[in-house]
Amino acid sequence: MRRKIKKSKGFRGYKTHGWGSRKKHRGSGNRGGFGLAGTGKRADQRKSWVLRNYGNDYFGKHGFVRHAGKFTAKEEVINVGDLERFNENEIDLEKKGYGKLLGRGKLSRKIKVIAKSASGSAIEKIRKAGGEVTLKE
Helix, strand or coil, X not given: CXXXXXXXXXXXXXXXXXXXXHHHHCCCCXXXXXXXXXXXXXXXXXXXXXXXXXXXXXXXXXXXXXXXXXXXXXXXXXXHHHHHHCCCCEEEHHHHCCCEEECCCCCCCCCEEEECEECHHHHHHHHHCCCEEEECC
16 A cells, blocks of 8 residues: 655755745745745855844835835926917916916016916016016915
């Protein structure tokens, strides 16, 4: 009668016991292991070497990554030259869906502009044309 060999005994001589790569049966995702795992090529009595030389900085995650565009609201912009297409003497840019007034282009007539924010060159160009800029708070 054949007796079933215990799995761990049957795999003697097989480095990974049927799990392929060593990291595949780690049980901690793809992070490299638990505890002192990954402290290098030295015998077990020298684990303290890692702690002595690196201290607690060896383990864990440090700092954070700021994802720049993730939390900033995108403001719609409009240039001074584009104000010509509005046939009004007083323009409220916020009602038209714009946040900021920029200074590219030319203005040929007198306009009163109400905006949330505006660049220095935009304000200067509108004042040169005889208009005025009011900034909302």
